[in-house]
Amino acid sequence: MSQTLPVSLNTASIPVANDHTSRLPGWLVGILALWLMLLVWSFVRTPIPAVNEPHYMTKARHFWNPEWCDRDFFLSSSNPHLFYYVTVGWLTNFCSLHMATLISRLFGLLIFAIGWSKLARSLVPGFAAAHLAMALFLLLQASVNFSGEWVIGGIESKVFSYGFGFWGIGSLLRKQPVWAGILLGLSIAYHPLVGLWLVLGLIFYALFANRFQHSKLIPLARHSILPAICLFITSLPGLWPALMVILDDAPAATKFAGDYLQVYQRLKHHLDPMEFEWWRYAAYAVMTVALLLSYRFLSIRNQNESLESRTALRLLVGISLAALLFAFVGVLVGLRFVEPAQMLGLTWRVKLLKFYPFRLYDLILPAVLAIVLTRVLIVWLTNSEQDSLNLKRQSYLNFSLTISLFVVGITLPFGDRNSSRMPTQMRQDWLAACHWIEQNTAEDALIVTPRHSWAFKWFAQRAEYVSYKDCPQESAGILEWNRRLTYKYNWSVESYTDEIIDEQDLARLAQETQAEYLIATDTGTVSVDPIFVNSSYRIFSLK
Structure with a gap:
């Protein structure tokens, strides 16, 4: 029987279901510590205004005050992130763009801190372990990305979306499906593409986990009706404006031309897989293999693990593999050996690529890998023969690793320290x-x-x-x-x-x-x- 770890990393044998019995002060301190990590990372690496903040915040201000810069072509265009403009833009009526952005960062990163704690603690109980996983995730994000996706830096709609999405998945693992539906709906409302890819990943996991067996899927679908209704209702404030942009009544030629310019000109660094450098493919292949090996290690070493912990591990890895599938299909769709205009099936390929098929894989893989590797460390320390003799050393190791990873990540070169890119x-x-x-x-x-x-x-x-x-x-x-x-x-x-x-x-x-x-x-x-x-x-x- 495995021995108990010190409070610094908590124990692998604590059931996730008992998480709600934690005392409020400890819960609050853990959330605030995660929030502080995110705030330091955000303001040190990306001073206001970050690269996308003028894009989002001026749009939000114009939504609430249409007379401000009313002749600006972009500000008068459609509002696909309407829910973000509604919930954040009102701040610009009372304070400057700089102050409104600062307040928005505070709230957005708080939501992400809560979401991360709920997601991470489904597999690594104890806030100290969640902090270590966060530090590792931030380091991975600072080192490499696949298609230009990021989440901790400046404030924009996807910060709220990932925060609510992670919170929703954590609630789902705690057998709170209605609350999970509400939170995942808010994730879609803030950023429809981010939220929908997360939900689609969950659906794919459910289908494969139940091996497409009707005897398992039908009861699951029945129990999902109420959460799905909650998800649909809470997603509508953001989903509906985005659908109106996609389903506009423009001629087919106009839609194709717009999609082509998006995929192969303005956003090619996010949408065209032929633009991604080879080392990004290599780095994410290594991380994917590391995740699978870690999953195998935990599956072998944790036969006596709680059902909640085993379910969390399977779900997190399952979503990552679903994201890998989406990205793989995206690569196949975008694969070409000629100029874009000469591709066969160009119309439908452009239409699919514009929906960011690489986005979920880009972000969820380092997030889940950070959590799973932290779990591997917990299991390794728990099974160490010298565990009972080195409790203080383990606590020091946890703290040292967290601080070291965080400091290394925050000091890595990063372009957004000067978002203007000007001398x-x-x-x-x-x-x-x-x-x-x-x-x-x-x-x-x-x-x-x-x-x-x-x-x-x-x-x-x-x-x-x-x-x-x-x-x-x-x-x-x-x-x-x-x-x-x-x-x-x-x-x-x-x-x-x-x-x-x-x-x-x-x-x-x-x-x-x-x-x-x-x-x-x-x-x-x-x-x-x-x-x-x-x-x-x-x-x-x-x-």
Whole structure:
């Protein structure tokens, strides 16, 4: 019979069902410690505004105050993340974008901390073990990803979605199906793709775990009716707006063109498997093998394990394998040896790839692997012959591993420490130009910005003609986004043909864009005097 571990890692023999008997102070301290880890990680590695926060928060502010930057093309487009804008955007009515983002990070990461604790403790009872699993997960996320997916950094809808999704899976393992349905519904509401992939992973696990036997699946389906109703109701606030974007009445040619631009231009780093580097495939193959070997080890060593623990292990690994299946199908769909436009079956391939088939595998594999490896450590320490002689050493080992993994992960190089991707001087010049626009232009002014217009609406508080980062989601909006980018590029090429931009060139730009101002880099010759200039940027009036 296995010996008991110290409180630092808890014991493998404590039934998960008794988790609710934990004293409130200990539960609260554990959640707060996880929350603190996430907050430190978030603010150290991704200072406000992170790479996607201007994209989400300006959209949320415009939803609550349509007059703010009302001429901005992107802000006036569809709202596929409506539930996020509703629940977060109201903060912008009372505080700045920076403060609203800070508050949103606090709440979003708290939800994720609760979700992680519920998910991790289904397999590794004890908050100290959940902290160790969290540190390992963060290190894995900092080291590699498969298709560009991340979760802890800046705030956006998927932070809430993964938090509620993990919380829902944890509730399901604690035999709280109705509560699980509500939480998974909220996961879908905040980010329909994230939430639906999680639910689809659960469905695939249930089908395979019961070997498609009607005698098992029919009773399971009957018991799932009420949770499914709860899931459907709570998912509607976010699911319905997303469906309206997908099922818009645009012509088929417009929809195809929009999908093509999304998959093979704007989001190819997330959606086109031919864009993923070979080492990402290799890293995730190694992690998948490590997960399977760990599962085999635990299956052999834990014959006397509680039913709850064995069920949790099978479910977590099962969801990971379902995610692997989704990703594998995605790779097959996107596999090509010619240019995208020459692919056979291009229409249906693009349609499937736009739904992010790699997203769940990208995130759930490191999450589950971190939890399972922590479980392996617990079992190994429990069965160690010297276990009873080294309780203090085990406690020190747990604490040291958690801190070490966390510190290593937080110090790894990460681009979002400077989300502008600009050199220091250029960043300062850009902020100065944005500040000048805010102080010296009308609130309803429209600005033509450079291609690399980092967080312009955030800092300048003005609408911009088009931004490469801010791409709409509906097909017609994507085509208009592409048309505007193409026009701006062609205007630059044509205007520089005679090696000088003159009043006629600026007049053509003003007529096409209806904008009042142009921000240009300091390269090239312009015959018109700028109204603002620094070492990197010049601002011209188009009036």
